[in-house]
Amino acid sequence: SQQGEEDPQALSIQEGENATMNCSYKTSINNLQWYRQNSGRGLVHLILIRSNEREKHSGRLRVTLDTSKKSSSLLITASRAADTASYFCAISTPDTNAGKSTFGDGTTLTVKP
């Protein structure tokens, strides 16, 4: 499967700690994106990182991409209870139509107050 696979499947931390989630994939990519989904809601786009980029930041979020290892990580620093959600990576590959993304099954993050 081309889809990204997140690791771990579930993560539980205390408020204030950092949370790291990983995504691995099997094919060449154009870009990789991270999304957040709160329970019962739609997905919210967090960060897009292109295949020629190695790191991007957005507020408390840091995303890295290692194309040689076909992996990406999402770091949330100083976590808050409101960060509790499922986090998905999605990849776009050169052989798919423009804009189509393939999602993994997500990491469920619980931040305990």
Add this chain to the structure above:
Amino acid sequence: GAGVSQSPRYKVAKRGQDVALRCDPISGHVSLFWYQQALGQGPEFLTYFQNEAQLDKSGLPSDRFFAERPEGSVSTLKIQRTQQEDSAVYLCASSLAMAAYEQYFGPGTRLTVT
């Protein structure tokens, strides 16, 4: 509204019934996507439109699934003769341009087939 809206939010159908799910994308967004999300899993791609053209329908699971976007804005996903395995959340997303990969998702329609 400023975001992607979907209706209905919840739909219960008896097995064999036809259903129609509606998506209102963000105004001016060229691309529109439909995904199916089973409980505890990530969204699975169903189909993609660029304006009114359906460019990719490779993810539609069977010929009971049909999607349209006749005027390049509102889209409808129709499922004929629903089966229990069709129970899922159906997500719609839009993006500004063909090469704009940031997708804006609606809240989804939860379909339960009994």
